Amino acid sequence: MTLDLDLADALSRAEGDARLAALAALAQQARDLIDAVALTDVPGDEITAVAGEIAVLSERLRATMRDRPRSFQLTEDQNTLIDPGNAVGGVANPHALPLVVEVTPERTVRADVQFRPVHAGPPGFVHGGVTSMVLDQLLGEAVAAGHFPAMTGTLTIRYRRPVPYGEPLVGTAEYTHSEGRKSWVEGRIALPDGTPLVEATGLFITPSAWVGLTIADVEEATAPAAGQ
């Protein structure tokens, strides 16, 4: 199966690349702010003063807002399908790491992963929910790259070693096989030498509404909010 070619037209109602670059820069500033909030040790009156300034900035951004998150879109050159609002990989989403996922020639996926102190869970290590979130994304991208887009049905995680933050790690995943709309995928987050830290297997299911994707489905999923 491949994505319907008409999908490209429906998805081409993209934000301009320059606007996306500006949003990506804003999101990165917000990530830096989140990290600073998590680690700051400045005096209390300075914390209060900064909170007041942030409130003013948030109000400026709220001046015009969409009513739903950004969805899939094509870049202006029509060559790349991106998901700028995605919680894990979206460059325009400050919650995202962001994870930059490459598709290999074998149609597996790979990403450099580096967690930050804001992802803390057990003392000194990364939260297991954060690593499973990253693996859910990697597995989802692997099934899309190797077969066809699908949603997570069941995700099984094995935490083998505690995951450090601040160190370069590698995430990989590969589609293995399908039966009807069900697809199986495997992935892991590992040290650069290949030592696995967290392993995942996933059963992903292509919703029946996505089979032979129609323009109507995509238009509904990507329609801009009123006034956008």
Ligand SMILES: CCCCCCCC/C=C\CCCCCCCC(=O)SCCNC(=O)CCNC(=O)[C@H](O)C(C)(C)COP(=O)(O)OP(=O)(O)OC[C@H]1O[C@@H](n2cnc3c(N)ncnc32)[C@H](O)[C@@H]1OP(=O)(O)O
């Ligand atoms: C508009 C399209 C745009 C597309 C653009 C494409 C670009 C893509 C590029 C890049 C990819 C990005 C990557 C993102 C990754 C993110 C991943 C996530 O986090 S996804 C969110 C979390 N998951 C959910 O929220 C699912 C919620 N659940 C559901 O929606 C349904 O339950 C669903 C779709 C999983 C199944 O619903 P049914 O109605 O199709 O299922 P039934 O017909 O009952 O079952 C079909 C078969 O599947 C099994 N099944 C159903 N649910 C299962 C489950 N949860 N676990 C295991 N098996 C299940 C059943 O037993 C059945 O198997 P038998 O045919 O009888 O052998």
